[in-house]
Amino acid sequence: MSDDHVYLTLAEGHEDDTRWAYGTGFEDPLYGVDTAVPDGVDREGLAALCLALGDDALVSAQRLAEWTTRAPELEEEVALANIGLDLLGQARLLYARCGQVDGTGRSEDVYAYFRAPDDFRNVALAELPNGDFAFTIARLLILASWRLAHFERLTASPDPVLAAIAAKGVKELTYHRQYAAEWVVRLGDGTEESRRRMRAGLDGLVPYLGELFDAHDAKTDVLAVLRQVTEAADLPLPEVPSCQGGLGRDGAHTEHLAPLLAELQSVARAHPGATW
Amino acid sequence: MVSVLTDARRARHIAERVPDPEMPMLTLADLGVLREVTVEPDGTVVAVLTPTYSGCPAMAEMRAGVAARLSAAGYERVEVRTVLDPPWTTDWITPEGRRKLAEHGIAPPGPAPRQPSGPVPLLLSATRHVVACPRCGASDTEETSRFGATSCKALWRCRACREPFEYVKEI
Ligand SMILES: [Zn+2]
Numbered sequence: 001m002s003d004d005h006v007y008l009t010l011a012e013g014h015e016d017d018t019r020w021a022y023g024t025g026f027e028d029p030l031y032g033v034d035t036a037v038p039d040g041v042d043r044e045g046l047a048a049l050c051l052a053l054g055d056d057a058l059v060s061a062q063r064l065a066e067w068t069t070r071a072p073e074l075e076e077e078v079a080l081a082n083i084g085l086d087l088l089g090q091a092r093l094l095y096a097r098c099g100q101v102d103g104t105g106r107s108e109d110v111y112a113y114f115r116a117p118d119d120f121r122n123v124a125l126a127e128l129p130n131g132d133f134a135f136t137i138a139r140l141l142i143l144a145s146w147r148l149a150h151f152e153r154l155t156a157s158p159d160p161v162l163a164a165i166a167a168k169g170v171k172e173l174t175y176h177r178q179y180a181a182e183w184v185v186r187l188g189d190g191t192e193e194s195r196r197r198m199r200a201g202l203d204g205l206v207p208y209l210g211e212l213f214d215a216h217d218a219k220t221d222v223l224a225v226l227r228q229v230t231e232a233a234d235l236p237l238p239e240v241p242s243c244q245g246g247l248g249r250d251g252a253h254t255e256h257l258a259p260l261l262a263e264l265q266s267v268a269r270a271h272p273g274a275t276w
Numbered sequence: 277m278v279s280v281l282t283d284a285r286r287a288r289h290i291a292e293r294v295p296d297p298e299m300p301m302l303t304l305a306d307l308g309v310l311r312e313v314t315v316e317p318d319g320t321v322v323a324v325l326t327p328t329y330s331g332c333p334a335m336a337e338m339r340a341g342v343a344a345r346l347s348a349a350g351y352e353r354v355e356v357r358t359v360l361d362p363p364w365t366t367d368w369i370t371p372e373g374r375r376k377l378a379e380h381g382i383a384p385p386g387p388a389p390r391q392p393s394g395p396v397p398l399l400l401s402a403t404r405h406v407v408a409c410p411r412c413g414a415s416d417t418e419e420t421s422r423f424g425a426t427s428c429k430a431l432w433r434c435r436a437c438r439e440p441f442e443y444v445k446e447i
Contacts, residue, residue, distance in 0.1 A: 033360060083423070164360030171365075172447075
């Protein structure tokens with residue numbers, strides 16, 4: 001490789017602040033961004049929002065990464081991993097913003113690796129085990145639709161950093177939702193077995209939808225997508241429970257989050273500050 | 277003042293030629309991620325980059341590449357800033373960049389979808405635009421996966437020459 005290859009510039013002798021991987025401050029995702037918080041912005045509310053959206057994304061990314069080497073086909077594995085990578089990128093930006101806004105100055109790594117399950121604010125829907133491919137796709141459709149609807153509104157956030165994170169996220173989430181929607185139609189409109197599984201996937205999520213829809217007008221948009229997709233797939237529209245508060249957003253998680261985090265955090269906790 | 281301007285032009289020229297780590301046939305200028313290069317009165321070179329995808333791991337390498345090239349060219353104080361807004365779009369890939377992509381067997385993106393106000397519509401039977409095969413030019417092509425080896429690429433296949441190819445998807 002010629003010296004044209006940019007990765008080589010990373011291998012050259014550098015200081016402590018340019019190390020690879022976690023726990024290293026290798027890269028602040030908001031590096032070089034104007035991070036002032038405008039006057040009049042409710043910092044506490046903004047931090048809580050960044051945290052919740054960041055946790056949804058991190059936990060979802062981890063679940064999607066679990067499909068690596070296990071997906072039905074290589075193309076789907078690549079797709080799920082790519083979607084996870086987009087979400088991980090969104091989580092990093094949101095954590096970095098959270099640390100600036102909540103006044104703690106915590107880095108993304110502190111949020112991801114050094115918090116207990118009770119401190120996570122993701123919706124329970126995100127942490128449920130993957131189940132089969134149909135369940136994963138059903139969840140992806142719902143989470144991507146919800147997040148897209150929410151991010152569309154956040155592009156008008158009084159915080160310019162969150163607004164910019166959302167504007168970029170909208171483009172990515174549009175692809176995620178499209179991917180999931182096409183698979184729901186394909187499976188729902190496929191064989192008897194694929195149809196049975198797709199229906200079971202959607203039905204299995206129903207008990208967790210109330211929390212997602214609580215206090216968010218994104219509900220209408222998500223239901224419109226669900227209606228459109230289930231109609232195209234000739235599947236019954238799952239009955240959506242009315243809004244209910246609590247659970248993940250309050251830190252009350254299912255038994256599935258702790259093992260997920262134990263795996264995600266194991267290396268960072270065993271070797272704080274390690275580099276490779 | 278004249279020297280500062282000349283200096284900015286030279287610094288820009290250097291930063292522009294830094295290759296993209298994932299698609300090294302493209303420079304940062306071709307990709308459209310280098311927004312601005314200026315020289316402050318105290319001589320600090322300020323290069324402004326905009327990220328492609330939220331999770332794009334190449335961002336740090338781009339930044340390191342710009343800083344390293346400018347330092348090597350004798351600029352002692354270099355600062356790389358990031359702007360998130362407006363978000364990067366494939367529309368910013370230059371004609372030269374598109375030509376180089378095609379030359380390397382990667383189909384360049386079509387026009388990015390316009391973002392209407394209000395909810396983004398979900399199109400289940402979208403008539404996708406034609407992507408010409410970068411090898412034989414045939415338009416009889418199909419998508420095999422919307423996601424590829426990097427965030428920015430999809431996998432396609434040509435029905436005429438049977439060759440698979442990558443396609444930089446519009447965003
Ligand atoms: Zn061809």
